[in-house]
Amino acid sequence: xxxxxxxxxxxxxxxxxxxxxxxxxxxxxxxxxxxxxxxxxxxxxxxxxxxxxxxxxxxxxxxxxxxxxxxxxxxxxxxxxxxxxxxxxxxxxxxxxxxxxxxxxxxxxxxxxxxxxxxxxxxxxxxxxxxxxxxxxxxxxxxxxxxxxxxxxxxxxxxxxxxxxxxxxxxxxxxxxxxxxxxxxxxxxxxxxxxxxxxxxxxxxxxxxxxxxxxxxxxxxxxxxxxxxxxxxxxxxxxxxxxxxxxxxxxxxxxxxxxxxxxxxxxxxxxxxxxxxxxxxxxxxxxxxxxxxxxxxxxxxxxxxxxxxxxxxxxxxxxxxxxxxxxxxxxxxxxxxxxxxxxxxxxxxxxxxxxxxxxxxxxxxxxxxxxxxxxxxxxxxxxxxxxxxxxxxxxxxxxxxxxxxxxxxxxxxxxxxxxxxxxxxxxxxxx
Amino acid sequence: xxxxxxxxxxxxxxxxxxxxxxxxxxxxxxxxxxxxxxxxxxxxxxxxxxxxxxxxxxxxxxxxxxxxxxxxxxxxxxxxxxxxxxxxxxxxxxxxxxxxxxxxxxxxxxxxxxxxxxxxxxxxxxxxxxxxxxxxxxxxxxxxxxxxxx
Numbered sequence: 001x002x003x004x005x006x007x008x009x010x011x012x013x014x015x016x017x018x019x020x021x022x023x024x025x026x027x028x029x030x031x032x033x034x035x036x037x038x039x040x041x042x043x044x045x046x047x048x049x050x051x052x053x054x055x056x057x058x059x060x061x062x063x064x065x066x067x068x069x070x071x072x073x074x075x076x077x078x079x080x081x082x083x084x085x086x087x088x089x090x091x092x093x094x095x096x097x098x099x100x101x102x103x104x105x106x107x108x109x110x111x112x113x114x115x116x117x118x119x120x121x122x123x124x125x126x127x128x129x130x131x132x133x134x135x136x137x138x139x140x141x142x143x144x145x146x147x148x149x150x151x152x153x154x155x156x157x158x159x160x161x162x163x164x165x166x167x168x169x170x171x172x173x174x175x176x177x178x179x180x181x182x183x184x185x186x187x188x189x190x191x192x193x194x195x196x197x198x199x200x201x202x203x204x205x206x207x208x209x210x211x212x213x214x215x216x217x218x219x220x221x222x223x224x225x226x227x228x229x230x231x232x233x234x235x236x237x238x239x240x241x242x243x244x245x246x247x248x249x250x251x252x253x254x255x256x257x258x259x260x261x262x263x264x265x266x267x268x269x270x271x272x273x274x275x276x277x278x279x280x281x282x283x284x285x286x287x288x289x290x291x292x293x294x295x296x297x298x299x300x301x302x303x304x305x306x307x308x309x310x311x312x313x314x315x316x317x318x319x320x321x322x323x324x325x326x327x328x329x330x331x332x333x334x335x336x337x338x339x340x341x342x343x344x345x346x347x348x349x350x351x352x353x354x355x356x357x358x359x360x361x362x363x364x365x366x367x368x369x370x371x372x373x374x375x376x377x378x379x380x381x382x383x384x385x386x387x388x389x390x391x392x393x394x395x396x397x398x399x400x401x402x403x404x405x406x407x408x409x410x411x412x413x414x415x416x417x418x419x420x421x422x423x424x425x426x427x428x429x430x431x
Numbered sequence: 432x433x434x435x436x437x438x439x440x441x442x443x444x445x446x447x448x449x450x451x452x453x454x455x456x457x458x459x460x461x462x463x464x465x466x467x468x469x470x471x472x473x474x475x476x477x478x479x480x481x482x483x484x485x486x487x488x489x490x491x492x493x494x495x496x497x498x499x500x501x502x503x504x505x506x507x508x509x510x511x512x513x514x515x516x517x518x519x520x521x522x523x524x525x526x527x528x529x530x531x532x533x534x535x536x537x538x539x540x541x542x543x544x545x546x547x548x549x550x551x552x553x554x555x556x557x558x559x560x561x562x563x564x565x566x567x568x569x570x571x572x573x574x575x576x577x578x579x580x581x
Contacts, residue, residue: 034550038554038565217550218547220508220547221510221552222548258456259546296453297452299452300494318490318491378511378552383553
């Protein structure tokens with residue numbers, strides 16, 4: 001694929017991809033996130049490839065390892081397009097039957113379909129599964145539809161359209177206004193308004209400026225950022241470039257914890273692909289804007305998730321926090337203005353630029369807009385990642401989406417915000 | 432690890448002192464520990480004092496200043512694994528390998544570490560051996576898996 005020199009090139013490329021992938025083209029998506037891989041997803045993908053080749057269908061039906069859709073408990077997860085038939089806990093030995101009965105015969109293999117434990121009803125399509133039905137998956141929803149190692153997949157789904165729009169149709173001020181209007185707040189836990197943080201950096205004296213992705217997701221039990229980094233790395237990159245354009249930074253850093261090797265691999269690959277295609281580096285898409293990104297792998301220090309400690313680590317030193325008399329968006333990395341946001345915050349940026357702050361603010365509460373991804377783990381029926389509008393009650397998350405406590409046992413308490421967060425106990429997890 | 436290889440790694444990072452952690456990570460991943468001679472070479476090449484390198488090498492958990500076993504066993508003790516019985520899995524690991532967290536056996540076969548979440552919480556309790564993830568582990572399965580390593 002050639003280098004893209006203008007927004008026109010990007011659109012042309014997207015149209016070519018769309019023409020090649022007309023709606024209705026069959027495709028086998030297998031979740032290749034860390035959870036499903038640990039449950040044997042790689043073997044399932046290999047089995048599909050071998051079986052389709054043997055059946056002479058390899059040219060017609062594409063098999064892809066995708067990002068994590070969230071339902072880790074029932075992995076490996078397989079979704080067959082265009083019908084969106086969803087099979088759970090698929091083993092390599094199930095593959096010949098799936099190819100023969102579903103891909104050829106267009107029948108459903110009932111034993112692999114989600115069955116509601118309460119009603120016994122089958123949910124054949126992915127969206128019909130109760131676990132997904134009550135979510136609002138603005139970010140996670142696309143994961144199962146794209147191969148994180150393929151730039152084409154991201155482009156086909158509208159990738160980098162927000163970047164082109166920001167660079168060619170909007171001034172940095174207009175982008176900032178849109179982010180402020182969206183009331184996007186930091187997803188790392190602090191909840192600080194992203195627009196205000198960006199504005200502070202933009203207006204601060206000092207050059208160069210930096211934009212940083214905090215992917216040091218260290219709290220036990222949390223793997224939201226992992227799913228985004230592994231499953232849709234280009235979306236984070238796109239958000240970061242837009243952030244750089246907005247605040248006037250030409251260098252970005254992604255700090256990824258060392259315990260996430262697949263995330264490191266996928267984000268590095270995404271950077272290389274973006275550079276090769278003129279979406280990163282000098283003169284992005286012919287706009288005259290330059291931006292480079294460096295990945296910094298953590299070395300196992302929980303405290304480095306704190307912003308000043310993280311910046312110290314980026315400088316190659318022991319990551320110890322410093323007092324924040326002066327905020328890091330004014331004096332951060334190398335004492336320069338540095339915008340540090342969480343993975344999920346950056347991933348929301350392209351959505352807001354593409355669809356507008358008015359669309360984004362339709363989700364959430366008056367004080368906090370959009371959706372939030374939670375990892376729902378422990379003694380709960382449906383373990384995995386869930387994405388819900390801000391303001392959904394814990395009760396709904398635990399019972400409606402999570403399916404309640406396994407074995408009919410009583411609910412005792414739920415911990416929010418990781419081990420440093422609090423416990424909300426029974427009987428009323430109302431809010 | 433010879434000086435040539437160390438120089439190569441340093442070169443890859445353009446000899447920049449800010450890349451110290453990345454350079455040490457690469458040495459650690461190839462050698463499974465940070466030998467003193469290697470650190471001295473890095474210190475000389477980057478112009479970073481040994482005291483600061485020692486500070487970094489002892490601050491981050493990923494680094495080891497003593498030799499490690501051939502197989503790195505990481506038992507997840509994060510919240511989700513904890514409530515699903517991680518302690519029993521760790522007990523089994525200790526029984527089979529004869530060493531506890533942070534230790535390496537005399538044959539340099541296993542190094543055991545506890546970690547706080549590898550991000551596969553739906554599969555808890557989780558054990559990672561040489562970065563391969565084993566999910567939903569019982570004590571009996573843990574013992575079987577460990578015995579399969581030479």
